[in-house]
Amino acid sequence: MEILKYAIYRFGTMLLTLLVVSALVFFIINLPPGDYLSNQIAELRATGQSAGVAKAEFLRQEYALDRPIWEQYLIWVGFWPGPQGFYGLIQGNFGWSFEFDRPVAEIVGDTLWLTVLVNLAAVLFVYAVALPLGVLAAARSRTWVDYTSAFVGYLGLATPNFLLALILFYYGHRWFDLPIGGLMDPAFEGEPMTWAKVKSILLHLIVPTFVIGTSGAAAMMQRLRANLLDELGKPYVETAIAKGMSPPRMLTKYPLRMAFNPFVADIGNLLPAMISGSVLVSVVLGLQTIGPTLLTALKTQDQFLAGFVLMFVALLTLLGTMISDVLLVLLDPRIRYKGRGG
Amino acid sequence: MTPLLTVNDLSIGFGANPPAVRGVSFAVNPGETLALVGESGSGKTVTCRTILRILPRSARFLSGQIALNLPDRQIDLTALGERAMRRVRGNLVSMIFQEPMRSLSPLHRIGNQVSEALCLHRSDGQRTPRRVAQVRVLETFARVGFPDPDRAYQAYPFELSGGMRQRAMIAMAMVTRPALLIADEPTTALDVTTQAQVLGLMKDLQRETGMAMIIVTHDLGVVANMAERVVVMHKGRVMESGPARDVLGTPGHAYTRQLFNAAPAIPAQTQAALPPANTDPILELKSVSKTYAVRGRNGWAPRTIVQACRGIDLSVQRGKTLAIVGESGSGKTTAARIALGAEVPDEGGEVLFHGPGGAAPLPVHLLDGPARVAFRRQAQMVFQDPYSSLSPRMRIIDALCEPLDIHGIGTPAERRDKAAEMLAQVGLGRDMMYRYPHAFSGGQRQRLSVARALMLDPSLLVCDEPTSALDVSVQDQILTLLEDIRDRMTLSYLFISHDLAVVARIADEVAVMRQGLVVEQATPDTLFHAPRHPYTRALIAAQPTPDISRPIDLSVVAQGAGSPQAWPEEFRFDAAGAPALTQVGDGHLVRAHV
Numbered sequence: 001m002e003i004l005k006y007a008i009y010r011f012g013t014m015l016l017t018l019l020v021v022s023a024l025v026f027f028i029i030n031l032p033p034g035d036y037l038s039n040q041i042a043e044l045r046a047t048g049q050s051a052g053v054a055k056a057e058f059l060r061q062e063y064a065l066d067r068p069i070w071e072q073y074l075i076w077v078g079f080w081p082g083p084q085g086f087y088g089l090i091q092g093n094f095g096w097s098f099e100f101d102r103p104v105a106e107i108v109g110d111t112l113w114l115t116v117l118v119n120l121a122a123v124l125f126v127y128a129v130a131l132p133l134g135v136l137a138a139a140r141s142r143t144w145v146d147y148t149s150a151f152v153g154y155l156g157l158a159t160p161n162f163l164l165a166l167i168l169f170y171y172g173h174r175w176f177d178l179p180i181g182g183l184m185d186p187a188f189e190g191e192p193m194t195w196a197k198v199k200s201i202l203l204h205l206i207v208p209t210f211v212i213g214t215s216g217a218a219a220m221m222q223r224l225r226a227n228l229l230d231e232l233g234k235p236y237v238e239t240a241i242a243k244g245m246s247p248p249r250m251l252t253k254y255p256l257r258m259a260f261n262p263f264v265a266d267i268g269n270l271l272p273a274m275i276s277g278s279v280l281v282s283v284v285l286g287l288q289t290i291g292p293t294l295l296t297a298l299k300t301q302d303q304f305l306a307g308f309v310l311m312f313v314a315l316l317t318l319l320g321t322m323i324s325d326v327l328l329v330l331l332d333p334r335i336r337y338k339g340r341g342g
Numbered sequence: 343m344t345p346l347l348t349v350n351d352l353s354i355g356f357g358a359n360p361p362a363v364r365g366v367s368f369a370v371n372p373g374e375t376l377a378l379v380g381e382s383g384s385g386k387t388v389t390c391r392t393i394l395r396i397l398p399r400s401a402r403f404l405s406g407q408i409a410l411n412l413p414d415r416q417i418d419l420t421a422l423g424e425r426a427m428r429r430v431r432g433n434l435v436s437m438i439f440q441e442p443m444r445s446l447s448p449l450h451r452i453g454n455q456v457s458e459a460l461c462l463h464r465s466d467g468q469r470t471p472r473r474v475a476q477v478r479v480l481e482t483f484a485r486v487g488f489p490d491p492d493r494a495y496q497a498y499p500f501e502l503s504g505g506m507r508q509r510a511m512i513a514m515a516m517v518t519r520p521a522l523l524i525a526d527e528p529t530t531a532l533d534v535t536t537q538a539q540v541l542g543l544m545k546d547l548q549r550e551t552g553m554a555m556i557i558v559t560h561d562l563g564v565v566a567n568m569a570e571r572v573v574v575m576h577k578g579r580v581m582e583s584g585p586a587r588d589v590l591g592t593p594g595h596a597y598t599r600q601l602f603n604a605a606p607a608i609p610a611q612t613q614a615a616l617p618p619a620n621t622d623p624i625l626e627l628k629s630v631s632k633t634y635a636v637r638g639r640n641g642w643a644p645r646t647i648v649q650a651c652r653g654i655d656l657s658v659q660r661g662k663t664l665a666i667v668g669e670s671g672s673g674k675t676t677a678a679r680i681a682l683g684a685e686v687p688d689e690g691g692e693v694l695f696h697g698p699g700g701a702a703p704l705p706v707h708l709l710d711g712p713a714r715v716a717f718r719r720q721a722q723m724v725f726q727d728p729y730s731s732l733s734p735r736m737r738i739i740d741a742l743c744e745p746l747d748i749h750g751i752g753t754p755a756e757r758r759d760k761a762a763e764m765l766a767q768v769g770l771g772r773d774m775m776y777r778y779p780h781a782f783s784g785g786q787r788q789r790l791s792v793a794r795a796l797m798l799d800p801s802l803l804v805c806d807e808p809t810s811a812l813d814v815s816v817q818d819q820i821l822t823l824l825e826d827i828r829d830r831m832t833l834s835y836l837f838i839s840h841d842l843a844v845v846a847r848i849a850d851e852v853a854v855m856r857q858g859l860v861v862e863q864a865t866p867d868t869l870f871h872a873p874r875h876p877y878t879r880a881l882i883a884a885q886p887t888p889d890i891s892r893p894i895d896l897s898v899v900a901q902g903a904g905s906p907q908a909w910p911e912e913f914r915f916d917a918a919g920a921p922a923l924t925q926v927g928d929g930h931l932v933r934a935h936v
Contacts (some may be wrong), residue, residue, distance in 0.1 A: 235440075235441055236447045238439060239437075239445045239511075239514075240447075241396055242394055242432055242437040242439075244430070244431035244432035244433055254447050257447070258448075258449060333498045333500075334498070334500055
């Protein structure tokens, strides 16, 4: 029950943080002078297309861009009645993209889920690789196992992601007949989910997951190794050996549990690093993730689109930290019972 | 009688260094306790760990045989494979370690960790079922003195006090009914009254189960209370061994005699003595209290109030030593911090410092900013742990000159001369100035800490357990040094300690603290001659003395060290109120209704 209370409390603070983030995001996007429409109007005026100007003026009013900035913000979030009444983010209206001349929801729709999918796969990859390798490197520290894994790890850290992507594409296609680019066969785009489509997506995911996850896995592995080595020197390890435990059982029950905390706490940091770090990879690999969209939107001052994408990334980050916080409380009784005794 | 364990000509080395253990031999009979005594670096810990082969990876086994003779079979521990060794560990031979907090995993429940010892080992070829294991563990918990075994089973280590954690460790070692228990400094990290109770428990358990014990310790008092046989080790070799009565009664080897002379002890025969006249105080604490508000578990829980110090009135006389004695959590360190102006007392408390030359007293509790920095020229501190109180990245000369640097005193050449002078004062050579701390032993480091404290020519030194991290012979040297420079440089000491034997030697007046209150105050002689307060009596009784004819009286310890509610009526106190500190003799104060 205690844990549920804590989860609710953390959820509450997460919502508050999200509110602060939304304000920051909105004002920072609006810091450069002008907006998409006023830029467009100026351009239309200069080229003498007055019909376009009228449409742009209409849009300016329609999206309340003529109002003061704080009012714009409140309308965007949905706390203030705009031209359509209370209709903002919290009411499910993600705004209009001027650049693409379509609702934001329509543009990002599919890419949102693909982004989540790619990054989730990458996070799982990071953990699946870092956990066994890190433990192995610590358990066999200062042997060839340790040195080899460290070497491979640093190679992974040092290779630029886009380069790795290109290399993998070439050899993946040549040797394993892996598909090149995109997140699914073009034939399935816009089609309803079918078994074949899922299969195609999974097949396309292999290379991106590997590319995005490698450096994270290498860093995580080294961290886990260092933490575990610290723990292996602690007296409770000696106690466990003196009890007659076998090394693998002892290792997994005691020091690994202790070394797990930073491992879990990293979930929150991993997500945003991957999303912003994978923009270049997405461009190179032609992935339909949210990264490239964000880049375009920021360049053209397409404020509603950029704002929504940033909010989405923030939400993922906050969800990640919340999950890791709750997991930590579950994992570590010292956090759970702090202040109760001793 | 065939000995249970024989160790023959054991030698262990580390890397290319000369062997840490050289040709050690001893035997332990069934049901008997053997003490391995020695100072740090003597090889006693390496020796006892070799029996279970729990050694660092760099250790090299050079020679020797270790044999375990059970009634039904004989096991050669040196020839045993790793898998067979695991069946010995925790089953036939168990081990207890020094630090009960760090020796238990903080993330697993006590019951889980203890019952694991049972579940790991098969009895009669059958794995112990979890249910059976739990019953056995609960029985053992009750036996080692947990008031509520079920609760302890569910508890995490950080929910228990140090003494209770060590009881859990003992339960873990005992639950498999081993033939031999190895205890590596089992009570060194515990308070003295807790130590007495844990030692008593180990003895009782031994009597009941008939197991043999090896106790590794540096404390001859513990040896006298526990062991039938003694092995004295020094630099990896056995110096002397034999029955405890002989070794402790008439030590044959010069090194053993040296250990004896260095071991501080509460004098057996004392007379009441008068305290120093309260005429020329250098530091006065007047009704000093300190309460801390500890934050609750989460944002909603109320804060809990901890009273670290309650109405302390003490004064340090010029040129004398006032000792504050108490166990962990008694508030003695908080009092010392307040005396130095590192902490501000609660409203109403006063700390007055009387500088030399009869100047007006300095209100330390009101100082701030530059005034407090200036005050620190007159009052300095010597810390407990000489290993962590010197920066490993600073040369000795830099560490010594830093105080002068901060206060802007002297030119670099003058500072260097001063450093050399102070090194000479503490018995170190001028040529040591350009070395780094790692080049020095624990005792030398503590000398350096004293030298650093003396650099500003202070008139008051606050010593916070300055000898408790040191070996007995080194402890003796440091105490001699402190006495020497006190008289030579007319210093005054506020001496914080948990060790009555150390205090007996150096202090002119002693204040005993318990739960933030001074419960008794007198000169050491009066205190040991006629202690009035049950807690003081417990502290004195719990102090192990290296004399077989003076064993610890556990009933006195148990009563005085228990909660204040268990004391006789006239001494009782609680958070709400306490009896006043009452004069019962010349300069002898006791907190009691008289």
